[in-house]
Amino acid sequence: MIIREMMERMEQRAPSSVMLRAMLENAFSAERLDRLFENTAQMQENKTLLFSTVADIMGLVALKIHPSVHAAYQARQEEIGVTVKAVYDKLQRTEPGVSRMIVRDSGSRLRQIVEKLQAGRELLPGYRVKIVDGNHLRRTERRLSELRVLNAAPLPGHCLVVLDPQSKLVIDVFPCEDAHAQERTLLPALLETVVPDDLLIMDRNLCTMATLLGIKRRRAYFAIREHGGSLRSQLAGKRTKIGRSDTGVVFEQPLQLVDPEGAVLATLRRVTVELNEPTRDGEHEIHVLTNLPQRVTALRVAELYRKRWTIETAFQEIAANFAGEIETLGYPRAALFAFCMALVSFNMLSVILHAMRAKQGAKDDEVSIYYVCEEIAHTYRGLDLILDPSHWTATYAELTPSQLAQALSRIAAGIVLSRYRKHKRGPKKPPPKMNKKRRNHISTARVLDSSNNNC
Numbered sequence: 001m002i003i004r005e006m007m008e009r010m011e012q013r014a015p016s017s018v019m020l021r022a023m024l025e026n027a028f029s030a031e032r033l034d035r036l037f038e039n040t041a042q043m044q045e046n047k048t049l050l051f052s053t054v055a056d057i058m059g060l061v062a063l064k065i066h067p068s069v070h071a072a073y074q075a076r077q078e079e080i081g082v083t084v085k086a087v088y089d090k091l092q093r094t095e096p097g098v099s100r101m102i103v104r105d106s107g108s109r110l111r112q113i114v115e116k117l118q119a120g121r122e123l124l125p126g127y128r129v130k131i132v133d134g135n136h137l138r139r140t141e142r143r144l145s146e147l148r149v150l151n152a153a154p155l156p157g158h159c160l161v162v163l164d165p166q167s168k169l170v171i172d173v174f175p176c177e178d179a180h181a182q183e184r185t186l187l188p189a190l191l192e193t194v195v196p197d198d199l200l201i202m203d204r205n206l207c208t209m210a211t212l213l214g215i216k217r218r219r220a221y222f223a224i225r226e227h228g229g230s231l232r233s234q235l236a237g238k239r240t241k242i243g244r245s246d247t248g249v250v251f252e253q254p255l256q257l258v259d260p261e262g263a264v265l266a267t268l269r270r271v272t273v274e275l276n277e278p279t280r281d282g283e284h285e286i287h288v289l290t291n292l293p294q295r296v297t298a299l300r301v302a303e304l305y306r307k308r309w310t311i312e313t314a315f316q317e318i319a320a321n322f323a324g325e326i327e328t329l330g331y332p333r334a335a336l337f338a339f340c341m342a343l344v345s346f347n348m349l350s351v352i353l354h355a356m357r358a359k360q361g362a363k364d365d366e367v368s369i370y371y372v373c374e375e376i377a378h379t380y381r382g383l384d385l386i387l388d389p390s391h392w393t394a395t396y397a398e399l400t401p402s403q404l405a406q407a408l409s410r411i412a413a414g415i416v417l418s419r420y421r422k423h424k425r426g427p428k429k430p431p432p433k434m435n436k437k438r439r440n441h442i443s444t445a446r447v448l449d450s451s452n453n454n455c
Contacts, residue, residue, distance in 0.1 A: 006386055011411050014379035016372045016420075019352050019408050020063075021383055025396040026404050027109040028055075028344075033102070040101045044093055049082045054090050055102065055341065062322050062341040064377045069326075075381075091338075092331035096175040099333075099340040106344045107164070107171035109401070110351050114167040116405035117351075117358045123166055124296065124304065127199040127221065130171070131163045131311045132190065132206060134183035137325050137335055144330040155179030156335035160186040161343070162193075163311045168350045170314070170343045177332035187211050194218045199292070201308050207231065207289070209257060209265075216266055216291055223305050226270065226287040232258050236267065242298040247306070248275040248285075252298040255289065266291070271298045271305075318346050321373040349373065355405075355412035356420065368422040375419075 011018050030052035037044075037051035044051075057072045057080075066072035069091070073084050080087070123129045139153035147154045157179050162172035172193060174186040183205055191214040194200070198220040202211075207227035215222045239253040255270040271288045278284050288305045290296075318324050324342025329335045353367050383392075399407065 010383065010386065012414060014375060014382070015411050015415050016352055016375045017379045017383055019355065019411055020348055020376055020380065021392055022396040022399075022404065022407060023110070023113075023348050023351065024059075025392045026399055027106065027113075028059075029393075029397055030056075032105075036101055036105055037098055040098050041095055042097065044090075044095060044098075049080070049086050049090055051090075051098070053080055054087060054094070057087065058091070058338055058341045059345060061326070062324055062338065062345045063380070064321075064323050064373065065380045068328070088334070091329070091334040094333050094337040096177065096333065096336055099175050099337045100173050103170055103173045103340050103343050103347075106347045107169045110347050111164065111167050111169055111171070112401035113351055113405045113408070114169065114354050116402045117354050117409065121166055123307065124199060124300075127197055128195075129165055129199045129201065129304070129307070131165055131308055132160060132200055132202045133163075133308070133311045133315075134158055134160050134186075134205065135315055135339075136179065137339055139327070140330045140335060141327050142330070143328060147330060154330060156330065156332045158183065159336065159339060160190060161311065161315075162190070163314055165307050165310045168310070168314070168354070169347045173340060173343060175336040175340065177336065179332075184208060191215070191218070194220045196220055199223065199304075201305060203308060212257065212268070212289065212291075213265060221290065221292050223288055223290045223292065223301055225305070226289050232260065234258060235270070239272070245273065245299055245302050247302070248273045250298050250302050269294075269298070269301070271301045273302050314346065317369050318342050321349075321369055322346060351408070352412075355408040356415055356417065359409055359412040360415065360417045362417055362421075366422055367417070367420050371420040 007018075030050065033052040033055050034046055034050055037046060041051075057069060057076070060066045060072045061069055066075060069087065070084060073080065073087050077084075136158040137156050140156050142148050142150065142154060144154075157175060157177045158181075159176065160174040160183055161170060163169070164171045174189050176186055187206060187208065187210070191211065194215055196219040198215075198218075200215060200220065200222045202222065202224045204225040204227040207224045208230050209232065212222060212224070212231075234256050235253055236256050237254040239251050242250045242252050244250065251272040251274070253270045253272070255268045257265045257268065259265055268289050268291055271290060272285055273288070274285045275283070279286070288301060290301050292301060322342040322345050324339045324345075326335065326338050329338055349369055349372055352372055353369060356362060356367055396404065396407070
């Protein structure tokens with residue numbers, strides 16, 4: 001009776017933390033993570049310090065429940081049973097393939113829950129839409145002895161990230177330890193994952209002949225912004241005005257990819273949008289190449305390409321709300337693993353938001369991930385203080401995706417949505433023109449007093 005009352009109170013006062021803990025026990029149990037590690041790792045082994053323990057520590061840091069790896073270790077030092085150096089050693093040797101697989105597994109497992117919540121929206125019936133973009137990790141501190149003598153910013157690597165915009169989950173990632181390597185070097189690995197009826201939406205940095213032809217050979221589709229310098233192509237036929245979209249006037253024209261001898265390799269559709277307002281680079285029109293059939297109109301292609309900004313928004317939310325780029329982790333493998341754990345955390349928060357929207361009827365842009373993350377950071381540790389961890393395991397570990405979706409829906413139904421609602425600000429005002437005669441400092445109180453006296 002007492003335990004049930006405590007659970008009900010926690011579900012009312014800290015519903016996000018309860019839902020997160022339920023997903024951790026179900027989709028990211030220690031047994032599941034260790035099995036994933038053993039099936040993926042090439043060189044590392046699971047001995048005294050298990051991978052699940054390291055993943056748990058990094059997950060708590062990514063969610064900002066603990067401010068650093070050392071703080072998360074210290075909170076569980078007796079339970080972990082090894083030195084903090086052993087934890088850092090395991091982190092710096094975490095293979096990129098392991099980091100990738102934990103993201104893929106989270107996307108696959110959590111997408112089943114989103115489907116049971118009936119929260120995902122099909123963007124283009126008959127196609128699996130994927131948005132692909134690169135993300136470079138920011139510089140780290142020069143803590144490694146090899147970096148201390150260098151007067152340059154050390155970059156730990158970058159990733160090619162695949163987002164499912166229908167479920168708003170990161171479903172794949174391709175980590176790269178070499179920060180100076182181009183994103184295009186990861187495209188062959190991306191092509192290996194393409195299956196028939198995939199629709200890849202990408203920016204022009206990833207527009208190459210090999211990519212377009214590789215996707216087409218796999219009977220998949222793309223909507224990618226044209227990069228003129230990377231393609232051997234020629235326009236064919238007339239440019240036809242199709243109509244007007246929210247961003248400008250839409251035109252369509254055939255475009256042929258040719259080999260060095262001029263033979264036609266493929267004929268694509270070139271959708272051009274003459275923009276109402278220029279881009280931040282001053283461009284007045286953009287060209288989107290696609291091999292989608294004609295039944296998908298040029299206006300629809302232009303609209304689908306605009307969804308590419310969904311992944312940019314996801315990167316912004318990850319940077320603002322999760323600790324995915326940790327300045328103190330200088331080793332590339334440790335930094336990449338931290339970023340991948342932030343992607344996993346983002347996926348779990350996306351499921352929580354889906355549950356809220358499904359049960360509360362809120363629109364996609366009405367619920368703020370910031371307030372959900374803030375609640376979790378302040379209340380999560382209290383869950384273990386109130387209830388033994390074995391209770392969470394017994395309650396949620398064996399649930400099927402359908403049962404877990406029902407549990408999340410039940411908790412989300414009692415949420416007071418106003419606690420998590422976004423507050424949209426108005427348009428930014430232009431900065432006032434400053435007097436060139438600048439003073440070093442002023443007293444705000446005197447300025448306000450002077451202003452009040454003049455009123």
